[in-house]
Amino acid sequence: MENTIEHTDEHIGVAGHPELPYDTGGVEALLAGPRVEGIGPAFAGRLTARYGTDAVEELMRHPDRVADEISGLGTARAYKASESLLKMEKELGLLLFLYSCGIGDLYIERICNKYRRRTVEVILSDPYSMVEDVWQLSFHIADKIGSKMGIAGNDPRRIQAALVTAVKLAAEMGHLFLSQEQAIASAARIAGVSPEEAAARVDDVVATGRLIKSKGVLYLPVFYAAEKEGAEKLSSLASVPLTPAEDESIPTHSLQGHFYSQQQMEALRKAIENPVLVITGGPGSGKTTVVKGIIDIMKEQGKSLVLCAPTGRAAKRLSALTECDAVTIHSLLGYRQGEGYHNKKIDCDLLIIDEGSMMEQVLFNHLLQAVSPGTRIILVGDVDQLPAIGAGDVLRDLIASDRVAVVRLDDNFRQSEGSLIAKGARAINNGELPETDPERDLVIIPEPTVSQIHDRIISLVAEELPASRHISPTDIIVVTPQQIGRLGARQLNLDLQQRLNPDGPALRRGATTMRLGDPVMQTSNSRERGVYNGEVGTITQVDTAEQRLTVTFTDGRESTYERSELSELTLAYATTIHKIQGSEARNIIIPVTMAHRPMLYRNLIYTGVSRATDLCIFVGEEDALRYAIDNTPASTRNSNFRYRLQSGIANAKSE
Numbered sequence: 001m002e003n004t005i006e007h008t009d010e011h012i013g014v015a016g017h018p019e020l021p022y023d024t025g026g027v028e029a030l031l032a033g034p035r036v037e038g039i040g041p042a043f044a045g046r047l048t049a050r051y052g053t054d055a056v057e058e059l060m061r062h063p064d065r066v067a068d069e070i071s072g073l074g075t076a077r078a079y080k081a082s083e084s085l086l087k088m089e090k091e092l093g094l095l096l097f098l099y100s101c102g103i104g105d106l107y108i109e110r111i112c113n114k115y116r117r118r119t120v121e122v123i124l125s126d127p128y129s130m131v132e133d134v135w136q137l138s139f140h141i142a143d144k145i146g147s148k149m150g151i152a153g154n155d156p157r158r159i160q161a162a163l164v165t166a167v168k169l170a171a172e173m174g175h176l177f178l179s180q181e182q183a184i185a186s187a188a189r190i191a192g193v194s195p196e197e198a199a200a201r202v203d204d205v206v207a208t209g210r211l212i213k214s215k216g217v218l219y220l221p222v223f224y225a226a227e228k229e230g231a232e233k234l235s236s237l238a239s240v241p242l243t244p245a246e247d248e249s250i251p252t253h254s255l256q257g258h259f260y261s262q263q264q265m266e267a268l269r270k271a272i273e274n275p276v277l278v279i280t281g282g283p284g285s286g287k288t289t290v291v292k293g294i295i296d297i298m299k300e301q302g303k304s305l306v307l308c309a310p311t312g313r314a315a316k317r318l319s320a321l322t323e324c325d326a327v328t329i330h331s332l333l334g335y336r337q338g339e340g341y342h343n344k345k346i347d348c349d350l351l352i353i354d355e356g357s358m359m360e361q362v363l364f365n366h367l368l369q370a371v372s373p374g375t376r377i378i379l380v381g382d383v384d385q386l387p388a389i390g391a392g393d394v395l396r397d398l399i400a401s402d403r404v405a406v407v408r409l410d411d412n413f414r415q416s417e418g419s420l421i422a423k424g425a426r427a428i429n430n431g432e433l434p435e436t437d438p439e440r441d442l443v444i445i446p447e448p449t450v451s452q453i454h455d456r457i458i459s460l461v462a463e464e465l466p467a468s469r470h471i472s473p474t475d476i477i478v479v480t481p482q483q484i485g486r487l488g489a490r491q492l493n494l495d496l497q498q499r500l501n502p503d504g505p506a507l508r509r510g511a512t513t514m515r516l517g518d519p520v521m522q523t524s525n526s527r528e529r530g531v532y533n534g535e536v537g538t539i540t541q542v543d544t545a546e547q548r549l550t551v552t553f554t555d556g557r558e559s560t561y562e563r564s565e566l567s568e569l570t571l572a573y574a575t576t577i578h579k580i581q582g583s584e585a586r587n588i589i590i591p592v593t594m595a596h597r598p599m600l601y602r603n604l605i606y607t608g609v610s611r612a613t614d615l616c617i618f619v620g621e622e623d624a625l626r627y628a629i630d631n632t633p634a635s636t637r638n639s640n641f642r643y644r645l646q647s648g649i650a651n652a653k654s655e
Contacts, residue, residue, distance in 0.1 A: 019124060019149065020093060024048045026100025027055050031081070033105055035088065035095070038080035046070055056092065060085040094120060101144040110134050123149070128161030131168070132210060132220075139165040139190055153191070159198055160205040162191035167211060167218050171391040175638035176227055176361060177217040217638070223391055226365035231644035233368040238276040238404055240374060254289070255296050264290050267407040268297065271378060274405035278356070278398050279380045281409030282429060283610040284422035287380055288321045290409070291352060294378065295322060303349035308332050310363065310388075312522070312532020314355040314582030316555065326354070328532055329367055346370045355582040356381025361392025361641065384429050385607045386581055393637040401645040425610045428602060428629055434609070436618075442609070444618040444625070453591050453620045454486050454495070460589060460617065461573075462499050469615070473500050474519060474538070476587045478574035479608050481599035487591045489574045496573035505542035507549055509566040516542045520551055521572040521579075529559045534579060536572050577608045588612040592620035592628065600628035 030036060032044035039047070047055040047070060059066050063078035070078075085092065091112070098108050114134050115122050122129060127145040130137050139161060146158055166186035170178040178186070180202060187198040206213045212224040219227075250269050253259045260268065267290045270277050281287050298305055307326035309315040318326040334343035351371060353359065356379040371377065381395050388394070399406050412422050420442035424434030436444045445460075447453045457478055465471045478496070483489050497518060506515035514520065522535045537553035547563040561569065577590075590608045594600075605628045609616050618625060 020097040020120065021148070022053065022093070022096035022100040024052050024055075025102075026096045026098075027053055029099040030095055031055065031059070033099075035105075036081050036084045038077040038084075043070065043073055043077075046073075056085060056096065060089070060092075097123075097148070098145070101148045103141060103144060107134070107137055107141055110137065126157045127151070128157045131161045131165055154193055154197055156201055156204060159187065159191055159193060159201040160208070160210065162187035162193075163198065163201060163205050163218070164210050164220070165190055167220055170638070171220060171223060173637075174387060174391055174393070176223045176391050176640070177214075177219045177638050180213070180216050180218055183218045222362060226362040226392070227639065227641050227644060230361065230365035230368050231641055233365075233371070234276065234377075235403070235645060236373070237368070237371065237375065237377060238274075240275045242273055242275055244273055251293065251297070254293055258289065260289070260293065261286065261411050263407070263409050263411055264293065267409065268293050270405045270407055271376075272297065275376050276404040277376075277378045278395065278404060278406045279378060279409065280356075280383045280395070280399065280406065282382055282384060282412075282422070283425050284412050284419065285409035286411055287382075287409060290407075291354075291378075291380060292322050294350075294352070295324060298350050304347070305350045305352065306332065306346060306348040307352045307354070308367075309354040309582065310358040310360075311355070311534050311582045313534035313536075313580075314358070315532070316535065317583050318354045329353070329363055331532075333366055333370060341366055341370075344370055345372060346375070347372055348375060350376045350378065352378045352380065354380050356395040356398075357383060357385045358388050358582055359392075359394040360388040360390030361394060361639070362390065364392070364394045382610065384603060385610065386578060386603050387637065389578060391637070392641065393639050394641065396636070397639055397642040397645070401642040403645040421609060421612055421616050424616075425606055428606045428609060431602065431629060431632075433626060433629060441612075441615050443616070444622065445620075446622055447620055450486055450593055450595050453593055454492075456619050457487075457492070457589055457591060458495060458499055460619070461496060465587070471587055471615070476589065477572070477580070477585045478589045478591070479577050479580050479585070479611065480574060480591050481577055481596045481604060483576060485595065487593060487595065489576050489579075492574035493571035497571055500573070505544055507542060507544065507547060507563050507566060509563055512566065512571070514539060514542075514549060514566055514569065514571075516540075516549075519572040520569045521575065522568060523570050524568055526568065530557070531559055534583065577604055577611075580611050581607055584611055584613050586612070586614040588615070589617045589619060592618050592622075592624045594621060594624045594627065596624070597627070600624060600631055602629050602632050605629060 028044045028048045031039045031047055032041040047059065050070060051058045059078065060082050063082040064075065067073050067075040067078040088095065095108065098111065111130060111134055112119055123145060127149060128142045130142045131139055142161060151158060163183055166183045167178045169186070184195050184198045184202065188195045191198065205211050209221065212219045212221055249272065250265050251260070252265065264286055267279055271294045279287055279290060295305060307318055307322065307324055308329050309318050309326060310329055312328050315326045315328045332343065332346065333341040335341050379395065379398065383395050383399060398404055412426065420435055420437060420440050424442045427434040434442060436442050445456060447456050461473050461476050461478065465476060466473060478492050480487055480489050480492065485491065497515065501515055501517050504516045506513050516539055518539045520537060520539060522531045522533060524533050531553065535553055537551040539549050540552040541550035543549065548560055550558055550560050552558050588608065588611060
């Protein structure tokens with residue numbers, strides 16, 4: 001059964017657009033959801049059972065009558081719901097349509113925020129355009145709207161959106177482009193059409209500019225521009241000639257009296273002589289010592305410096321290690337949510353970028369375009385760690401291009417100090433099982449099942465390590481390959497909270513309880529707070545009356561969160577290996593199990609181990625650890641950045 005609400009001409013939504021139908025399911029979803037006060041799922045079901053698609057109109061226009069006819073609803077509740085509906089009357093038709101399509105509140109919010117008064121116009125002209133425009137909106141969600149609109153399965157708009165989605169999904173896996181053949185095959189599967197039908201629409205979608213075709217591969221425009229423009233700008237920066245350094249100008253020791261190794265002195269020389277330099281090396285290889293030495297030399301020469309990193313945690317760590325201010329790249333570029341980058345010019349003599357393995361192509365391009373001509377760039381990172389979450393493979397491409405200077409540091413200073421962690425990380429990186437010792441800083445504790453691994457981790461954090469090594473539970477973090485499952489970060493956070501901090505003042509939002517004394521992590525960048533994604537703190541105050549809490553971060557800064565803002569935080573007893581990349585922790589526990597088989601790769605285990613400074617404990621199946629160490633990623637990411645740097649734009653591999 002379908003219906004349309006009558007509106008005056010001033011209303012957006014259904015007004016003047018009978019093509020946007022809705023049904024009882026949409027009415028019930030609206031009434032049961034958070035937009036309508038006082039109803040909830042039970043009463044929403046009873047209202048639609050009584051009035052069908054007229055339930056919204058009845059409740060909005062005749063709350064007294066509805067209160068009399070729906071047992072238990074009550075006049076106060078009915079009037080509260082009526083007021084909610086009247087406040088959003090102008091958009092009711094649109095909302096009912098979207099709910100009838102089976103779209104949830106999160107994506108309804110994103111759709112309406114993106115298009116505002118143009119929402120109905122977009123839906124009527126091409127709902128599949130939302131696949132590109134709306135953050136994280138999938139083809140499946142757009143297809144729900146298209147299906148409700150009666151759009152045929154072989155409609156050109158639908159197939160073009162499937163082609164865009166195929167390339168977009170590849171980008172979510174880290175690829176800057178997808179071959180035309182792969183895109184056609186993927187789009188055919190996504191849309192449920194034949195490969196011939198998908199192939200027939202490639203030229204159309206390219207003509208619209210939604211995809212860019214270049215010698216058999218397809219790019220989303222943003223990635224094509226980032227790759228091409230980034231290569232052009234970096235080539236320009238790298239072509240500036242510099243005077244070779246005299247031997248006597250290379251210091252043999254730091255200002256603090258630390259004597260440099262031959263590798264480190266060579267790195268200092270290359271930093272002086274080259275306009276673009278990559279410094280790569282594993283844990284304990286001396287990267288920080290070299291960076292501090294470069295800073296000392298440049299300051300002595302009166303040069304201006306800017307230090308930055310891709311994440312807040314990485315920037316904080318860089319500041320602490322170098323004793324110089326460092327910022328996130330987003331902050332340096334003046335990024336504002338929904339507005340983009342405001343700082344188009346970075347004036348300095350030297351730009352140092354830490355944690356280069358986390359650098360994605362689009363962000364790197366934004367940074368390069370803001371750099372003034374003549375600026376030197378030094379990119380520091382461990383090329384063997386996990387690649388960036390976003391698309392591209394910047395650090396590997398720079399090294400493989402042979403068009404910029406590269407220093408590889410492979411000394412192991414920590415190993416000489418007796419660290420099994422640094423030695424073990426190198427062994428893992430070489431495809432070998434690491435040496436472990438129950439009395440030293442790299443340990444493996446065998447446990448055969450997920451349940452036993454889980455229980456042993458809880459015991460280690462709560463009892464065993466505090467008793468045997470005098471380590472406080474607050475100084476231990478569990479680092480796991482994934483979010484979900486019994487050994488995922490979400491469940492471990494809940495279980496560790498219940499074991500370590502079960503009582504006390506707390507605020508609850510959704511399924512999450514935040515309690516006084518809990519360690520928490522910021523999950524997004526907040527310019528207003530000056531707190532960035534990945535920063536960790538402790539809840540030090542909880543005001544249940546005012547429904548707010550205070551977090552004290554590791555550097556002593558405090559920030560207050562209202563209950564409605566708790567989505568910015570997550571518990572930090574446990575986290576994923578991806579999330580901890582770019583920072584360090586003193587004591588880390590890593591579960592290893594074949595239950596995580598899809599995630600078990602050498603670079604993931606290597607990254608997890610290399611984040612620990614004092615103690616790293618594997619808990620689980622030795623066979624799973626061996627499997628991960630033997631399992632290197634099957635293929636590199638699709639990127640032509642290195643080829644553009646090597647051969648020039650006209651001769652790039654994909655051109």
